[in-house]
Amino acid sequence: MIRLCLSLTLLFALLALPFASQSNNSTVTAQPRLGAGRKYSTIERLNLERLRAVNQDLQKFQRLRGNVSLRTGLTDTKAILHAHAEDSAHTGGTRPELLAAAKNVGVKIIMLTDHVRPPKDFINDSWRGLRDGVLFIPGAESEGFLVYPQRPIIAAHINKSFKSREEYVRLVKQDGGNIFLSHVEEKPDWETGELDGLEIYNIHSDLMDEGEFVKWLQGSFTNPDRLKQIEQAVAEFPAEVFGALQDYLPTVIAKWDRDLPSHRLTGVAANDCHHNQVFTVKAVSNDAIEVTAFPDPPRKITTAQAPRIAEMLKGRQAGDIIAKLDLDPYERSLSFVATHILLNELNESSVRQALRQGHAYVAHDWLCDATGFAFIAERNDKRIGVMGDEVKLEKGLKLRLAAPVAGTIKLFRDGKVIQEMISDKLNFALSEAGVYRAEIWLTVDGELRPWIYANPMRVAKP
Ligand SMILES: [Zn+2]
Ligand SMILES: [Zn+2]
Known part of the structure; x- marks a missing residue:
């Protein structure tokens, strides 16, 4: 079975919609369900004011970012x-x-x-x-x-x-x-x-x-105000737009x-x-534009289908590029x-081995570079394991975590949150066997966004 990739799904969704119906400035009435930590929909996140606020928080993290002294080795x-x-x-x-x-x-x-x-x-x-x-x-x-x-x-x-x-x-x-x-x-x-x-x-x-965002994006190709908004957003806040x-x-x-x-x-x-979310809007005559969504052939839309195209065509010659969005x-x-893979050496066999062992964590580095994050097990203050490892439950065993900036740390045992705190570090004395993993979320423009997902430490019964 062939998988539909990111590109295909987005483009198919775009092409399945009639352009004309999206050309007016109608707002979407059905409120999409918001995911964990969200206060805003993706369309709201793409508002310039929101993007600017996100950007300011990202700059703040960059200023606060420190070196982690806890070591994985x-x-x-x-x-x-x-x-x-x-x-x-x-x-x-x-x-x-x-x-x-x-x-x-x-x-x-x-x-x-x-x-x-x-x-x-x-x-x-x-x-x-x-x-x-x-x-x-x-x-x-x-x-x-x-x-x-x-x-x-x-x-x-x-x-x-x-x-x-x-x-x-x-x-x-x-x-x-x-x-x-x-x-x-x-x-x-x-x-x-x-x-x-x-x-x-x-x-x-x-x-x-x-789905709502895809409709909104499609509508922007025949709506001059929205097209200007998204062009400006991509130019000024490219990472924030992607991160929306x-x-x-x-x-x-x-x-x-x-x-x-x-x-x-x-x-x-x-x-x-894939680098394939590239959209071009081109003038083809005094009453029509062509919208190209890579890799499909261009689609012609006329002012009869979408009247506001006339504003976009003002002062343009056939062949002029009206807009190009490279998302x-x-x-x-x-x-x-x-x-992030924890390696002894940068070579293929070390990478393969580390991935098998779970010596790795996932990070949304666009929020803040997570490099240096550590999640380890210590016994009597000596490191005996890093994320991905299995350690035996014994006296004096604890989990330690440290990150380059403070966020909302969630410690899970067997899929349930057992501790939650705002900090850049956590020490947890172990008294129970189980699978322990951690997440850190950052508050960005008033929303909680997942930042780091650590692979688990497995704590086995003695
Ligand atoms: Zn693909
Ligand atoms: Zn793929």
Whole structure:
């Protein structure tokens, strides 16, 4: 089954709507349900006043940001899992473009996930190894998973030689390949016992509830006031505009919490970046425009369908570009969310091992760079484990957490919040076995937004 990616879903939604009906300035009456921590809908978040307020809070975090003295003993390295480049007709970005963006935003690991398009081999016909200081690991988005096999498996895809999901998992894992459940919201009952982990955040999953925003965006192509607003917003507050869609994904996290007690399962972030959210509005005659949403052919809209187009065409010649919106250049999607991997060394085998062990956390670095965040276990003041590890319940055992800025820390045991406080650190004396994980949320423009999701410390009965 072929997955519809971020791009496709957004574009299909756009194209399915009649342009004319969206051209007037009607406000959406049905109030969309707001997710955890939200006070504002995505459309409200895109108001310039809101974006400015978010930007001010982000600057404040930057000023307050300090070094974390608590140590994991490993190097915090930003990685992007689930990245598309040069892999399909609906992907706009290239690998050199991805590399340049990674260097600019401090990402050191790119784990590619090509759409499977035989005969192209997503391992051999891709990038592998260090390029300009960025480590590339090739893989695919396939059969509902993110797969990073050690060796090419394209022949198995062509010959359809795996007969079940279990066989496919075994094939990918052969000789140490990695595999993660992708688009978890659609797979609440999928077996995860043999997997390395799952996507606890996915930009595409987050977009699923943005129907009102998609309509609003489409309406802006035939509404000169709104078009001006969104152009200005993207120019002045690009990260804040991208971040407006951000939500907590409760059904995905619930699946993680359900499966964690029985086995280790590393939570990772999925950027699902393609660099393909590019929209162009062009004058084609004195009474019509063309709207192009990559990669589809242009669509013509006339003043008869949407009268306010006339204002946009004033003083324009046929062929003039009225507006171009580039919403998702790689730099922006890469800095929105990342999986921070705790490494001994920057090489493929260390990355694979760390991901298996859960030596990682997910962070929305666009809010504040989370680098340095630590979540460890200590016994008698000596570090005996880091996030992802399993430690034995013994006297003198405690959990310690520290972050570069203060936020709302939530400590969970077996999926339930057992402590919540506003701080940049937490010390917790352990008296019960269980799976302990932590989240930190930041208050931004009066809204609570998820910032850090730590992988769990497993505390086993003595
Ligand atoms: Zn795609
Ligand atoms: Zn994808």
